[in-house]
Amino acid sequence: MSHDLGAILDLDACVEHLRGLIRIPSVNPPDGGPDVAAGRDPTGGETAAARYCADELGDAGIAAEVIELTPGRGSCVARLRATGPDTQPPLILLSHLDVVPVDAEAWSRDPFGGDLVDGVVWGRGAVDMKDMVAMELGVMLALQRSGAELRRDVIFAAVADEEAGGEHGARGLVEQRPELFGDDSGRTAAAAINEVGGYSMTLGDRRFYTIQVAEKGIAWTRLRTTGTPGHGSMPHADNAAVKLAAAVTALAADQARRPARVIPVVAGFLEAIGLGEVAPLAESDPARAADLLTSVVTDPVTRRSIDAMLRDTATPTVLRAGKKVNVLPGTGEAEVDVRTLPGTDQAAFLGHLRAVVGGGVTVESVVSLPPVEWPADAEIVGLMHDALRAADPEATAVPMMITPGTDAKALAQLGIPCYGFAPLRLEPDVPFLSLFHGHDERVPVSALAFGLPVLAQVVARYAIRA
Numbered sequence: 001m002s003h004d005l006g007a008i009l010d011l012d013a014c015v016e017h018l019r020g021l022i023r024i025p026s027v028n029p030p031d032g033g034p035d036v037a038a039g040r041d042p043t044g045g046e047t048a049a050a051r052y053c054a055d056e057l058g059d060a061g062i063a064a065e066v067i068e069l070t071p072g073r074g075s076c077v078a079r080l081r082a083t084g085p086d087t088q089p090p091l092i093l094l095s096h097l098d099v100v101p102v103d104a105e106a107w108s109r110d111p112f113g114g115d116l117v118d119g120v121v122w123g124r125g126a127v128d129m130k131d132m133v134a135m136e137l138g139v140m141l142a143l144q145r146s147g148a149e150l151r152r153d154v155i156f157a158a159v160a161d162e163e164a165g166g167e168h169g170a171r172g173l174v175e176q177r178p179e180l181f182g183d184d185s186g187r188t189a190a191a192a193i194n195e196v197g198g199y200s201m202t203l204g205d206r207r208f209y210t211i212q213v214a215e216k217g218i219a220w221t222r223l224r225t226t227g228t229p230g231h232g233s234m235p236h237a238d239n240a241a242v243k244l245a246a247a248v249t250a251l252a253a254d255q256a257r258r259p260a261r262v263i264p265v266v267a268g269f270l271e272a273i274g275l276g277e278v279a280p281l282a283e284s285d286p287a288r289a290a291d292l293l294t295s296v297v298t299d300p301v302t303r304r305s306i307d308a309m310l311r312d313t314a315t316p317t318v319l320r321a322g323k324k325v326n327v328l329p330g331t332g333e334a335e336v337d338v339r340t341l342p343g344t345d346q347a348a349f350l351g352h353l354r355a356v357v358g359g360g361v362t363v364e365s366v367v368s369l370p371p372v373e374w375p376a377d378a379e380i381v382g383l384m385h386d387a388l389r390a391a392d393p394e395a396t397a398v399p400m401m402i403t404p405g406t407d408a409k410a411l412a413q414l415g416i417p418c419y420g421f422a423p424l425r426l427e428p429d430v431p432f433l434s435l436f437h438g439h440d441e442r443v444p445v446s447a448l449a450f451g452l453p454v455l456a457q458v459v460a461r462y463a464i465r466a
């Protein structure tokens with residue numbers, strides 16, 4: 001059986017699936033966001049998106065289940081079964097159906113319109129990550145149409161609630177329905193292909209593709225201060241708002257001088273993109289490392305992303321203190337987005353932050369998810385390299401770590417290696433990382449035209465019986 005699905009891939013259908021999914025405002029949280037104000041009923045948005053996938057799969061003869069761990073919060077799971085002897089553990093095509101809310105006023109187009117203009121598909125989810133839902137759906141449909149015999153099950157899992165921790169999606173399914181991520185012999189999947197990595201990055205005149213093999217850990221943290229309430233006209237030093245501001249300022253100052261720690265996957269990434277000098281400098285001479293980064297990496301978001309790969313980060317994001325202008329607040333609260341490198345002890349890092357903010361401020365852990373890191377020399381990663389090399393011989397594919405978290409952390413609980421590989425070939429001027437959760441999220445059809453066959457080839461070579 002041929003491993004080449006190229007001839008049966010349907011790019012037009014993939015684009016229409018993406019547009020169809022964008023038109024379903026599967027906003028998370030489902031009770032928030034301006035889509036409510038716009039008169040759209042977002043209730044069941046994820047379920048509607050899950051049904052959309054299930055219908056497309058069902059029409060092609062692939063049985064698909066819509067699972068609602070919570071009403072309205074649907075996920076779609078479907079499976080193509082292996083046949084014959086010596087089957088291997090499954091491959092999962094993982095994605096999420098939910099999207100973050102929009103600030104519709106700031107968009108140039110309807111964020112839920114799915115407009116296709118001048119070869120670009122616009123809308124919330126265009127890159128995070130309905131593009132990948134559509135590509136993985138396209139690969140499932142092509143595999144089915146090909147009639148190929150599989151040596152491992154291929155599982156399509158498009159889940160709810162990635163953007164808010166996955167309780168109603170991946171995390172919940174891993175806990176309540178772990179069998180979905182394995183096969184009839186009780187073996188858990190050998191690998192999953194998931195979001196973020198896979199996109200191209202142009203530095204100077206060289207193009208790179210990212211293959212994401214690691215993610216930083218999450219350690220969301222809360223600071224609390226207390227003070228003595230009283231009338232705002234008679235100030236005193238025990239003001240919870242002022243103490244909170246001081247704590248947050250201390251965290252920011254500590255962040256600015258935190259030394260780098262270059263882990264092997266990041267050192268390899270920097271080396272591969274021609275920034276090998278940055279790794280040792282980041283640890284010994286941060287100012288020179290920063291200058292070097294600035295001279296080579298022109299996109300500021302890419303630069304920030306690289307900088308965040310080099311160190312643990314603690315970023316205050318939410319502050320609450322006081323209710324009324326003339327009342328001294330008795331309590332203050334800040335939320336801090338802490339992200340840790342593989343190898344960082346999260347409890348010890350929180351201890352460090354405690355020392356930074358000083359006495360009188362409580363520092364407590366709210367969410368703690370360890371980093372994930374998977375072998376960069378796995379068979380499926382080799383296939384990703386091969387497929388990219390064949391599709392774009394001049395470019396280089398490089399394993400990397402992302403700084404945000406994904407549902408990979410949920411699958412890690414089952415020991416399933418999860419690789420971020422949503423292949424997209426982008427023009428040098430596309431501010432790709434800025435489009436995630438940003439205004440005017442959009443993806444060129446040409447990027448999908450590149451990515452769909454690359455993804456299909458990886459899946460085919462990994463799953464179709466030789």
Ligand SMILES: [Zn+2]
Pocket residue numbers: 096128129162195
């Ligand atoms: Zn995402």
